Amino acid sequence: MTNTNTPLALVTGAAKRIGAAIATELHDEGYNIAIHFHMSRHEAYELATVLNDKRAASAFTVEQDLSHESAAKNLIDKLLQQSRRLDLLVNNASIFKSSSGINSGNVSELWDQMQTINLRTPYLLAIEAASLLRKSKGSIINITDINAERPREDYTAYCASKAGLVSISRSLAIDLAPEIRVNCVAPGAILWASSEDSHTQKEAINSTPLQRIGKPSDIAQAVRYLAGAQYVTGHILNVDGGRILRG
Numbered sequence: 001m002t003n004t005n006t007p008l009a010l011v012t013g014a015a016k017r018i019g020a021a022i023a024t025e026l027h028d029e030g031y032n033i034a035i036h037f038h039m040s041r042h043e044a045y046e047l048a049t050v051l052n053d054k055r056a057a058s059a060f061t062v063e064q065d066l067s068h069e070s071a072a073k074n075l076i077d078k079l080l081q082q083s084r085r086l087d088l089l090v091n092n093a094s095i096f097k098s099s100s101g102i103n104s105g106n107v108s109e110l111w112d113q114m115q116t117i118n119l120r121t122p123y124l125l126a127i128e129a130a131s132l133l134r135k136s137k138g139s140i141i142n143i144t145d146i147n148a149e150r151p152r153e154d155y156t157a158y159c160a161s162k163a164g165l166v167s168i169s170r171s172l173a174i175d176l177a178p179e180i181r182v183n184c185v186a187p188g189a190i191l192w193a194s195s196e197d198s199h200t201q202k203e204a205i206n207s208t209p210l211q212r213i214g215k216p217s218d219i220a221q222a223v224r225y226l227a228g229a230q231y232v233t234g235h236i237l238n239v240d241g242g243r244i245l246r247g
């Protein structure tokens with residue numbers, strides 16, 4: 001059990017990359033951290049060790065496949081075995097796949113997988129977490145994408161899932177008010193996916209007014225801001241070097 005006087009943040013997909021940066025930033029801010037992971041057990045345990053070395057009993061791991069029908073309930077049940085409180089839910093876990101499945105015939109499978117992990121489970125997690133967040137007057141931060149608003153070629157199902165997450169965030173900002181705030185951070189290019197070749201990378205940088213990609217810490221700092229911004233709800237904070245301004 002973590003210390004019940006310290007606020008707790010649950011970060012999904014927190015074992016590595018942007019999720020790990022968010023978890024580390026929030027830990028520096030004073031939160032205890034529930035590090036959710038699915039496949040990245042080793043990285044999750046390592047991160048928990050690093051955070052617990054900085055502050056004893058301040059982090060623990062929670063394993064859950066978010067594609068399961070009852071993933072949201074299972075994850076909150078597992079969290080409750082280790083903490084009695086929850087102050088912040090960061091829906092960061094996501095899958096990023098091109099829609100080229102259209103050609104290989106598995107388009108409906110890709111669609112279902114994308115909408116389940118990127119949209120349905122984050123929504124259900126928000127609902128499952130609401131009673132705990134209401135008690136703590138906490139908040140939810142959903143990590144979306146600037147491509148929720150500007151279509152990215154060959155990523156239809158992904159863009160739709162993130163657009164849905166933006167829509168859900170705005171709705172929940174009304175439905176869960178006044179106790180719970182709900183906001184989004186929408187990254188531009190931060191860390192390349194394995195599917196993004198050097199041509200795609202060059203194009204992305206050229207179309208970014210700040211002429212570079214961002215860092216995971218840029219997203220983490222935006223999350224930290226929104227977590228503490230007591231009069232901000234229903235907001236989508238683009239962290240993209242201005243890229244959304246160009247087509």
Ligand SMILES: NC(=O)c1ccc[n+]([C@@H]2O[C@H](COP(=O)([O-])OP(=O)(O)OC[C@H]3O[C@@H](n4cnc5c(N)ncnc54)[C@H](OP(=O)(O)O)[C@@H]3O)[C@@H](O)[C@H]2O)c1
Nearest residue numbers: 013017018037038039040065066092093094145187190191
């Ligand atoms: N990278 C970028 O430049 C960029 C740009 C725009 C938006 N974003 C958004 O920012 C967030 C973080 O990006 P990222 O690139 O760091 O993400 P990522 O590496 O693609 O994925 C983050 C985590 O999601 C988890 N995940 C995937 N499928 C899961 C499942 N079935 N069940 C449970 N967890 C699952 C994985 O956890 P395990 O490893 O433990 O399996 C993974 O480590 C995402 O929401 C992404 O859409 C990123």
